[in-house]
Amino acid sequence: MAISVLLALGLVGAGDSPGGASVPAESQFPESRPGPNTAPFLGLPPPRxxxxxxxxxxxxxxxxxxxASPYGGDVESLESAADRNMDIVYTWRGIDQADVPGERERRLVAQGRFVHTNIEARRFTRSGHPAIAYRDILAGRFDSSLRSQARGVAELEVPYFITFDHEADGKNRYNNRGTPEEFVRSWRHIVDLYRAEGADNAIWVWNVTGWPGNVDRLPGLxxxxxxxxxxxxxxxxxxxxxxxxxxxxxxxxEDALSPTYDWIQEEGPKHGIDPDxxxxxxxxxxxxxxxxxxxxWYADIPDVLRRYERVRAVKLWDSKxxxxxxxxxxxNDYARRGFELAGQDPYVHLPDRVRRLAEYAATRDRSRD
Structure with missing residues (x-):
């Protein structure tokens, strides 16, 4: 990764000024919308x-x-309902699409959000988005569009989350588009192409279903x-x-999160998976x-997350x-209210300047190149 700076600051609570850290003044950070100080609203003590x-x-x-992955792509409506901005927005694109990131992803980035894009092994330029075989990826048939995607990500000059073909362990995916070994080779082929095109700002997210019945498939993927x-x-x-x-x-x-979390921590190292x-x-x-x-169900999420320290991001699938x-x-008004309450908890409502640490780190690193 090219963005190699770790920045630190003292956090006394959302809205407080940094203390004792070597960071630039607020005016030097990119423009971004601040979040509310929600601890008093929830009757919570200020964070230590x-x-x-x-x-x-x-x-x-x-x-x-x-x-979140917002319903109909309407992140503004979801943010209004949740009374906060989304840190990350999930988007879906096809491996045959050269214009990744597209207009929507670029707009989300420009507005101060992180973007996570799943690059599907499907032809999104064709009706019905037909699936493609991993062997076609390995044969280089999509190298041109993949290189274009990589250059587009690199041009953004901000960190950008990317997944290739999520849910490869799912019953409708596993051994369907190719063997697990072909999935692994395809993943590495894509990462290598991105790196060759200078997309060092791409952050690679291996996304599986995590269903307990599928964990035996994970080592091979x-x-x-x-x-x-x-x-x-x-x-x-x-x-x-x-x-x-x-x-x-x-x-x-917690019931849904914990089985795969425990498996990664306890069994992952046996299969070469870094649990850290x-x-x-x-x-x-x-x-x-x-x-x-x-x-x-939603309101309990922050307290659950405090018990699972390796979890550092959560996204709602806001769809039907x-x-x-x-x-x-x-x-569902009760789901909306629960999601709103959860999203206002200080543990998942990081002060806006924390996000800007990453933006400043990228700026600092680019200035040294």
């Missing part, structure tokens, strides 16, 4: 003074980035520590979902499980599979 750093791969030491910056999986409760007819129970956010890599919950959400229960499988928080 901590020493916060943001690494070259955007890992914060003092809390968790909060983000691991691209290697040199090719992965963040480890990511999903945390869902799908009670009543008509696409999951056997789901007759309720999983809390930061974790991103790439997608999360619950179906309607009752007013109080739905609100609590069917009428009986709806994860949109704006479609």
């Amino acid at each position: 003074e901590t020493r916060c750093t943001v690494s070259d791969i955007l890992e914060p030491s003092c809390g968790v980035w909060w983000g 691991w691209p290697g520590n040199d090719y992965v910056d963040w480890i990511s999986w999903e945390a869902y409760n799908m009670t009543g979902c008509d696409k999951m007819s056997n789901w007759d129970h309720v999983d809390s956010f 890599k930061p974790v991103m919950i790439g997608e999360m959400g619950t179906t309607d499980i009752g007013p109080g229960e739905t609100l609590k 599979v069917s009428d009986g499988c709806d994860f949109r928080v704006q479609a």
